[in-house]
Amino acid sequence: MSSASVRIAVDCMGGDHGLSVTIPAVVLFARQYPDTHFLLAGNAEAIAQALATEGVQAASWYEILPASEVILMDDTVEVALRRKKNSSMRVAIQAVKDGRADACVSAGNTGALMAVSRYVLKTLDGIDRPAISTSIPNVKGGATTVLDLGANVDCTADHLLQFAIMGTALVAALDQRRQPTVGLLNIGEEVIKGNEVVKQAAELLRNSGLNFYGNVEGDDICKGTVDVIVCDGFVGNVVLKSIEGVARMVASMMRAEFTRDIFSMGAGIIARPVLNRFRDKVDNRRYNGAALLGLRGIVVKSHGSADAYAFGHALQRTREAVQNGLLAGTTQAIGHLRERMQAATVQPSDKTPA
């Protein structure tokens, strides 16, 4: 199927579960979207075997990209970059670089994925540092896109501006929104409002031409106050994990209450359809698939512990990002901003007294 509309390279060996998750997810996805072409990177024999287990024989919708090594979840960036040059992760990313794939998906270790992607693909013009972004469900029934989630620990105001551009392009592509609103994560009423970097970033954002809403606070993530929230990678990472932690706690407390005694169990059985609907709504597997932004190619990171259902959602996001022209959108947005900023820099010099 050479006229495939989307070609996705998959790091089949990555993540906590490797082939036992990636292959079933890919096979299911290929059945749902027969116009997707898959490039499966990893141990060729093991992949063929896993495909056979799923009832798949040789078929035109996939090809195998042999890779002799696997980057482990606790491998350092150095090991990933220098020692394992034939890893399934690297081979999948290389397929994007070579134009054989439109995008790549991996459930492998985030640090390694970012480093290898950056090394192989390079960043887009105008982007100093790539960022990691994900969507967090909000009370409005949509999702809030948050970045950075840990690729950049110490950020300048200009980096936060770049995150805003990349986040805007991502939401424009994935959610088909024309002018997504952007919020700057800050603290509220407390003693000192925000640190210096955040104050400067607000200034930059106000003059950026982006749809800048202003400062937002932690609770605005789930309120869905804006489409995109930018923050440095330290804050973003801690916030994301805190939110996941609360969600898990609430689910576990709920289970505990509904299994506490005979009466509660009975109530649980009666309320099950309602509870299941609720569970589906807060199921973060539906939001699996963090985008690595700012690179010359689309790379999506699945949760390391993702199951096939969650990995399928990462594939889904990848497909949408490609179909909706994420890369072109980001490049264009950066271009617009550059023109705007050049125009802005010319003006004051005109007014410089001779």
Next chain:
Amino acid sequence: MSSASVRIAVDCMGGDHGLSVTIPAVVLFARQYPDTHFLLAGNAEAIAQALATEGVQAASWYEILPASEVILMDDTVEVALRRKKNSSMRVAIQAVKDGRADACVSAGNTGALMAVSRYVLKTLDGIDRPAISTSIPNVKGGATTVLDLGANVDCTADHLLQFAIMGTALVAALDQRRQPTVGLLNIGEEVIKGNEVVKQAAELLRNSGLNFYGNVEGDDICKGTVDVIVCDGFVGNVVLKSIEGVARMVASMMRAEFTRDIFSMGAGIIARPVLNRFRDKVDNRRYNGAALLGLRGIVVKSHGSADAYAFGHALQRTREAVQNGLLAGTTQAIGHLRERMQAATVQPSDKTPA
């Protein structure tokens, strides 16, 4: 009742609801704990009226501290400090300074409360900056103490160490734990593990004599991995508000599902006792009362939007902090650490080659 075991000054006018929340909470508390002596700061007539509404006449368990001004929720620190020198908040704090009260509680604006407390009470020896701390429920059924929550935006490693000392003393006093474990909030597997300040803080904590567990991540807050988690005020504030936001979203989604149709409503009625138990467990009103730490006096901040039930919990925490010797405990902990650090500084110079 001059032999009262705990004397609490209350800023009766503070918060979103002022007297209509503070007085009912105080009256109920005084009935439950008749050995508490209250100093009620605010508009004397209005307080007397509010007490009368609760069926309280002149009684020995309280006295009124007249204050002509009220610090509003959006007053700046400057207004609070310079313009409103006879505010109910300031009068309550002054009672602690003068030794008339053992502690003070306010639901007023956090920035003002911190600034006025610091100005009137001063910080303890060895503490550069006071911090704000609260408890967040965890899956173990206890609560994790987190600080700082917004008093200090840009922190040094030494500040984080001071937070750890203050948090340890707080948990030792409130939860009667001898050697609470301390975690340093950091990011995990991602590209760069932690920023420079956090790395240095880990080094200081390792040599502090505190029960340092090591780095923790966002999800460890609700996991209850450690008793105390330290972070800078920007991160702490964002995390706290994010967590509150998720909790509210989950509650609202649950309500929506249980009121969606006739069947769901029926299920909700049957499951109500279970759902109520669950709601009580995650009810953050039970954790109301953030401690301002590092001051020469105990100051507790109630949520501005607290109702009487929540405000009562803040009074409860205040009483426990006083009874369990929070101030002496903190002072002692700082003393120990100083000795230890002096000893540590002496050693290397002994080994200096001549």
